[in-house]
Amino acid sequence: MKLVSALLLSSTLAVAAAPAWAQANSIPSQPHLLVKGEGTRIVMPDxxxxxxxxxxxxxxxxxxxxxxxxxxxxxxxxxxxxxxxxxxxxxxxxxxxxxxxxxxxxxxxxxxxxxxxxxxxxxxxxxxxxxxxxxxxxxxxxxxxxxxxYSKEAALRAELKAEAAAQTRQSAKGLAEAYGARITGLYSISDVAPSFAYGVQAGTWPRAEKWSARPAPPQPPSSVEATGSMRPPESVQAGPISFNENVYAIFLIQDGP
Known part of the structure; x- marks a missing residue:
C-alpha cells in the first residue's frame, strides 16, 4: 500500500474526531505528518x-x-x-x-x-x-x-521555541524521506499539544513545566553564618532550573521524490 493510501486512512479518522479537538487549527483531510519539536535548557537561577x-x-x-x-x-x-x-x-x-x-x-x-x-x-x-x-x-x-x-527567561524561551520549530522541520523531512514522500507545505504550527482520535492523544506527550527546581549537583557548600549564633552555619542553596518549550507542526505530504 502506498504511503498516501495509508495516511489517508489516518486522516479520515482525524476528520471524524475533529469536533473534539478544542484548538484553533484543525487536522487536514489530505495526507500529512504531525511532528513535535522540543527545546530544553538547564540553567542556574540568578x-x-x-x-x-x-x-x-x-x-x-x-x-x-x-x-x-x-x-x-x-x-x-x-x-x-x-x-x-x-x-x-x-x-x-x-x-x-x-x-x-x-x-x-x-x-x-x-x-x-x-x-x-x-x-x-x-x-x-x-x-x-x-x-x-x-x-x-x-x-x-x-x-x-x-x-x-532566571532574569533572561523570556529571551531563553524564545530561543527554545526557535530550536523546537527547527526540530519539527528536520523530523518531518526525515520521516517523509524514509517513506518515499515529500513535504508540500506547512499546514499549522502550535505550542499546544493537539488532541485527536488516532495514534497519539494529547495527554501522552510530555508537558513542560514553567520551571522546575532540581537538587544541585554535589559541590562544596557555601554558607552564610549567623552572627553570634552557636548553631552550624546555614545557607540557602540553589539548584538548576529546567526550561522546556514544545512545538507541534503539521506538514502536508504526498508520494514521490
Missing part, C-alpha cells in the same frame, strides 16, 4: 524572589492601616538594605475588608482586616539569606513564597 503578606486586624480601620504601613515600610527598607534588584520590588495597594468570627453559633464582627502584598527579588542566595535573617515573621508579617528564577 533571581531569588520572596513574597510577603503584611496584614493587621483592628476594630479601628485606621489603626490597622497604620500598622500595615509601618510594617511595609520596614520590609521595603530591608529589601533595599539587602540589595534587592530595584525593578523587582513591588508593594500592592491596600486591601481593606471586614472580618467576622463565630461565637455560640452567631456571626460576630471581629474588626477590619487591612493587608498589602510585597515582593522583591535578589541576585544571589547570600543577599536572600541576609534578608530572611533580618525578617521577623509573625501574625502580621508572613513570608508566603520563595522561588528561584
Amino acid at each position: 533571581r531569588f524572589t520572596v513574597d510577603l503578606l503584611v496584614k493587621a486586624l483592628d476594630m479601628q480601620p485606621d489603626a490597622a492601616r497604620a500598622r500595615v504601613q509601618d510594617n511595609v515600610g520596614s520590609v521595603l527598607a530591608a529589601l533595599k538594605r539587602h540589595r534587592a534588584v530595584a525593578d523587582t520590588v513591588r508593594a500592592d495597594n491596600l486591601t481593606i475588608q471586614p472580618e467576622h468570627r463565630y461565637e455560640n453559633g452567631k456571626q460576630v464582627f471581629a474588626g477590619t482586616r487591612v493587608s498589602r502584598r510585597v515582593r522583591g527579588s535578589f541576585a544571589s542566595t547570600e543577599a536572600l539569606q541576609g534578608f530572611l535573617r533580618d525578617t521577623n515573621a509573625n501574625e502580621d508579617l508572613q513570608i508566603t513564597a520563595l522561588q528561584p528564577g
Whole structure:
C-alpha cells in the first residue's frame, strides 16, 4: 500500500474526531505528518524572589492601616538594605475588608482586616539569606513564597521555541524521506499539544513545566553564618532550573521524490 493510501486512512479518522479537538487549527483531510519539536535548557537561577503578606486586624480601620504601613515600610527598607534588584520590588495597594468570627453559633464582627502584598527579588542566595535573617515573621508579617528564577527567561524561551520549530522541520523531512514522500507545505504550527482520535492523544506527550527546581549537583557548600549564633552555619542553596518549550507542526505530504 502506498504511503498516501495509508495516511489517508489516518486522516479520515482525524476528520471524524475533529469536533473534539478544542484548538484553533484543525487536522487536514489530505495526507500529512504531525511532528513535535522540543527545546530544553538547564540553567542556574540568578533571581531569588520572596513574597510577603503584611496584614493587621483592628476594630479601628485606621489603626490597622497604620500598622500595615509601618510594617511595609520596614520590609521595603530591608529589601533595599539587602540589595534587592530595584525593578523587582513591588508593594500592592491596600486591601481593606471586614472580618467576622463565630461565637455560640452567631456571626460576630471581629474588626477590619487591612493587608498589602510585597515582593522583591535578589541576585544571589547570600543577599536572600541576609534578608530572611533580618525578617521577623509573625501574625502580621508572613513570608508566603520563595522561588528561584532566571532574569533572561523570556529571551531563553524564545530561543527554545526557535530550536523546537527547527526540530519539527528536520523530523518531518526525515520521516517523509524514509517513506518515499515529500513535504508540500506547512499546514499549522502550535505550542499546544493537539488532541485527536488516532495514534497519539494529547495527554501522552510530555508537558513542560514553567520551571522546575532540581537538587544541585554535589559541590562544596557555601554558607552564610549567623552572627553570634552557636548553631552550624546555614545557607540557602540553589539548584538548576529546567526550561522546556514544545512545538507541534503539521506538514502536508504526498508520494514521490
